[in-house]
Amino acid sequence: MNRDSMRAPPRDEPELDDVDLQILAELQRDGRITNVELARRVGLSAPPCLRRVRRLEEEGVIRGYHAELDAAALGYEITFFALVGLESQKESVLTAFEALVAAWPEVRECHMIRGGGDFLLRLVARDTAHENALTARLTGAAQVARVQTLQTIRTAKDEAGVPVPVPG
Amino acid sequence: MNRDSMRAPPRDEPELDDVDLQILAELQRDGRITNVELARRVGLSAPPCLRRVRRLEEEGVIRGYHAELDAAALGYEITFFALVGLESQKESVLTAFEALVAAWPEVRECHMIRGGGDFLLRLVARDTAHENALTARLTGAAQVARVQTLQTIRTAKDEAGVPVPVPG
DNA sequence: GCTGAAAAGCATCGCCT
């Protein structure tokens, strides 16, 4: 691995300069900051700052803006994970399972792991009864061979985004 | 379990009416919507809508606003999970491990599971070399007995928030 | 690509219902 391959941006990465990175870090931290304040923080005047933000949105670097809601306030006291093994690794079975659980609002994430047949899901539930019902629905699904639930006891860190390298 | 206990809000839930739920759903979907547009969508004029948003922020129902960034555009091509078992369930060991990994920017989530000694981590890495280095750092940490990595092959669903029950 | 000014739109306040 030579110096160039270590530094080369991963092919679809659109040249982000230090100001772009600062903008991204600020918007990840506070998505409702005004453009004037954002411009002040990155050392630009408002118009070029807004152009950069628009460009980052159009390029897909910024995928959207979301309010972070308190799950407990909405009645979801429990977050848990489920390791699900399917009975088959046939693509049609994998896809059917993904389509099934993607339609459940309580399933927030569904990742295939280890190359097929196994999935890691993140789910929310109102209470333990709801959690048990969701686990039972998973276990009873046609494609499912086994389910192992990983209940979250406490959470030391839960950051949604990605680390943004800020200069300085 | 009677009808009241099923419907009772979980003690710290601050009475959210249908308009509040609509506001939360809209702001989770688009955190940069203007208050005027938000008010139009929920059928209110701007001032009472803004008062509700401020109240939801002050009550902590809305915890913040964040830009959703494309991890790959920032150079993080890989998301993976790690199941980490510690050598001890002593609280001091658990806390030390949590403090250690919380300080790593690549560790985005750290959840204790099954009541102690086991953790589920979500991490991001630039490439497989970076992933291997992170796994090695985990394995080599003083408190760690075993590490099982769960590499994400593909992701069928990845929604950050919680389901908001929208009336109608 | 940045600055500065100007027009349009928005947030926000006080008061009324």
Place this chain on the structure above:
DNA sequence: AGGCGATGCTTTTCAGC
């Protein structure tokens, strides 16, 4: 509680550097 009207900012565009 929600609505109306007024004020000050913010956003956004456009000329000019």
